[in-house]
Amino acid sequence: MMAPNEKAAKNQFYTSLERTGAGYFDYYLLHALMDNNYTKYDKFHIWDFVKEQKEKGLIKHYGFSFHGSPKLLEKLLTDHPDVEFVQLQINYADWENPEVASRANYEIARRHGKSIVVMEPVKGGTLANPPAAVKKLFDDYDPNMSYASWAIRFAASLDGIMTVLSGMSSLEQMEDNLSYMKDFKPLNDEEQKIIQQAQRIMGNSSTIPCTACRYCTKGCPKNIPIPEIFSAANKEIGNGQRDEALSDYKKAVESVGKASDCINCKQCERACPQHIKITDHLKKCAEMLEK
Template sequence: MKKLGFGTMRLPLFNSDDPTSIDIEQTKRMVDLFLDRGFTYFDTAYPYHGEKSEEAVKEALVKRYPRESFVLADKMPILRVKKTEDYQMFFDEQIRRCGVDYFDYYLLHNLGRDRYINTEKFGGFPFIEKLKKDGFARNIGFSYHDNAETLDKILTEHPEVDFVQLQINYLDWESQVAQSGACYEVAKKHGKKVMVMEPVKGGTLAKLPDKAMKLFNDYYEKQNFPVPTPASLAVRYAASLDNVKIVLSGMSNIEQLDNNTSYMQNFKPFSEGEKKLVKDITDVLNSTIKVPCTACKYCLEECPKNINIPDYFGLLNLYAVTGKTTGMYYERFSMNHGKASECLKCGKCENICPQHISIRRFLDDFVDLYEKK
């Protein structure tokens, strides 16, 4: 397969305020161009577009092309599973919505520390293993947003999976929050192929700040080919990793699809110069960080409320760089830990902090950002 996948979570809409108002005719044209250029991988999920993405895939793709001409991935909505029987119920509905007899790739959707507990309790892994055995799923795996330690635990306990879908982009590669690089190395250690999601980090890497954009333009003006887009740099970064099989892009119009397929049709891996370029751009983006926390975790040893200070500060820094909050990460980082608002203002953390950070003040900023909504 060519390395670009069509993610169907940002399809074209008639009304931007209504995720179910999918422009099916434009979606059909996008599917046609995608396939015509030799790409075959489509990715959907139960909740996308207000639960209308799977049906859109059926209309724009499945009804119009032979089954063997495309590769389709779908995901079990594990957050909605409350008992073992729910797995079969949801899967039957997905088969019906998509209009297929099997999925080429089938995933447990969005595993992490919290959801892994219930997935084990209700038998999620045995269920997808049986799907593969019975021919309803040709490859099984899971998508994942959490730390490398938990990923290692899951892959150690479930070697039967064929692949894992990870959030990987150059900004998150060394991030203490997303841990893209560390998670990639864990998957590689376990011999699992990687499907990449969010290579452009929700659009963050498509529009670079002026200083980073100057680095970008200066580099490519010295090359012997046209200046690409910042988004294409981010997609090619992920696709250049040896263990990556597919890089997903959620494309919202035919212009985006035309651009993505143009540079991925005859894919050229990263050069050494481009590796240095993304490092320099990352340094510029990270220079805007808010808290100089090194995640040494000494503060955790002293906090009477066991507040997860380093990871909360990681989210503050992420917001400083991207302008976006990530409630999902806060939910997970606060598991078995105190909320930021539970800080007693005792100052014990500040007394032991090697970086001499005003922890209490920054926790107040975090509360304003994440808990006062």
């Protein structure tokens, strides 16, 4: 969360240092820069602050995670050439998506010679369960390759990647991940073409591009489980799985707010790094899943 003032912002660094007991940070990340918050990093003198910590040896390398426009990334990397790495949202489905701009941001970071940490390679789990037409494409090539493996290998195959944060949440996912990342082979030409076909299909998909980061839910006055509702809706929109969508929706809203409880305060939209029109989607979800 963005600190309210300079002192609180700087204290976040000292708190992390104390809580981890690490003594210093190998890689220190300024969190979630985007078009509506980047000026605070200047106002709170955070760029000078991380540089000072580096000079003191408390930070070895610093960078920032980014959720903004290519124009802003160009500006930040021009204004702060000492930044050593950038954490970007990169996945094959959002490669050309203008809201996420995976490709444009990746190319800008590389042009500035920065290493890249990839976040959201599986798009919050969405690409582990892609639309049926994409599943068929992947299965026809090799039914033993998991859908998540296509997404993670796509990101890891790009030049200049420092690491891919795959966001595993179970032992099964860890085992799957190790099976293709331990002795990593980049996508071959045929596999790249299959990904391009998948991108074309996903470009036509009207699923809600939620990555389940949960930034939106913290301040919702109606306690609406936004990512779970969108995940349920996507089962119907992307895969035509109506029964599953209805059952997931019922479970998601059992003891909290429903999609139709939204009072349109838009707190969630201000927090969403994917710039999703959450309130519009919630209206559609209510129509789709509450009738």
